[in-house]
Amino acid sequence: GPGAVGAASRRLCAGGTPSLSYQELKDLKKTNVLHIDVRERWEIDRFGKIPASVNIPLGELVEALQMDPMEFKEQYNQKMPSKSDPVVFSCLAGTRSKQALSFAMSLGFSRVQQYAGGFEDWVKHEPPEKK
Numbered sequence: 001g002p003g004a005v006g007a008a009s010r011r012l013c014a015g016g017t018p019s020l021s022y023q024e025l026k027d028l029k030k031t032n033v034l035h036i037d038v039r040e041r042w043e044i045d046r047f048g049k050i051p052a053s054v055n056i057p058l059g060e061l062v063e064a065l066q067m068d069p070m071e072f073k074e075q076y077n078q079k080m081p082s083k084s085d086p087v088v089f090s091c092l093a094g095t096r097s098k099q100a101l102s103f104a105m106s107l108g109f110s111r112v113q114q115y116a117g118g119f120e121d122w123v124k125h126e127p128p129e130k131k
Contacts, residue, residue, distance in 0.1 A: 019094070019113070019114050019115065019116035019117075020088065020113055020114070020115045020116075021117070022115075022117060022121055022122065022124075022125050025088065025090075025115045025122075028086070028088060028113075029051075029052055031086070032086075033086040033087065033088055034054065034078065034079075034081045034085060034086070034087045034088070035050065035052060035053040035054065035087075035088045035090065036053065036054055036055075036056050036061070036087060036088070036089050036090075036100065037049055037050060037053040037054065037055050037056075037089075037090050037091065037119070038055075038056060038057060038058040038061055038089055038090070038091050038096045038097060038099075038100045039055070039057065039058075039091050039092055039096070039119065040057050041055060041057060043092065043119075047119065047128065048127075048128030048129055048130045049119075049128055049129055050090065050119065050122050050128065050129070051129045053090065054076050054077075054078045055076075056076060058091070058096045058099060058100055061100055061103055061104075062103050062107070064076065065081075065103070065104060065107050065109070066107065067080065081109070083107075083108045083109050083110060084110055084111060085109075085111060086111045086112075086113075087104065087109060087111065087112045087113070088112070088113050088114065088115055089101055089104070089112065089113070089114045089115070090114065090115040090118045090119065090122075091118050091119070092118050092119050092120055093116075093117075093118045093119075093120045093121075094114065094116035094117065094118050097114040097115065097116060097118060098114060098116070100114070101113070101114045
């Protein structure tokens with residue numbers, strides 16, 4: 001019935017931002033997606049990180065996504081994403097990544113997703129990477 005269609009389109013609106021599962025993130029990371037972890041640096045230091053993710057704390061994100069690409073590369077040791085590049089955000093449990101997603105979308109990034117399970121979900125599946 002019409003309910004199913006409504007549910008699908010609702011899932012895509014800002015309220016219920018589409019979220020990746022652990023396996024989807026795993027598969028995506030085999031491609032050239034940029035994975036940004038928006039937790040604070042001390043959280044990464046203390047708890048570790050998801051391999052091949054770049055840490056840009058939420059408070060720096062809006063500025064980071066508007067940087068000069070060379071500046072971005074210097075600061076984060078990573079190629080700056082263009083607005084059509086695939087980007088995935090994660091945090092601890094989905095609250096900050098959801099904000100990150102709406103920031104990025106408001107700046108015109110069109111292929112952004114979030115891993116709402118975040119670090120908490122990831123460590124259920126595999127151990128984090130320690131510095």
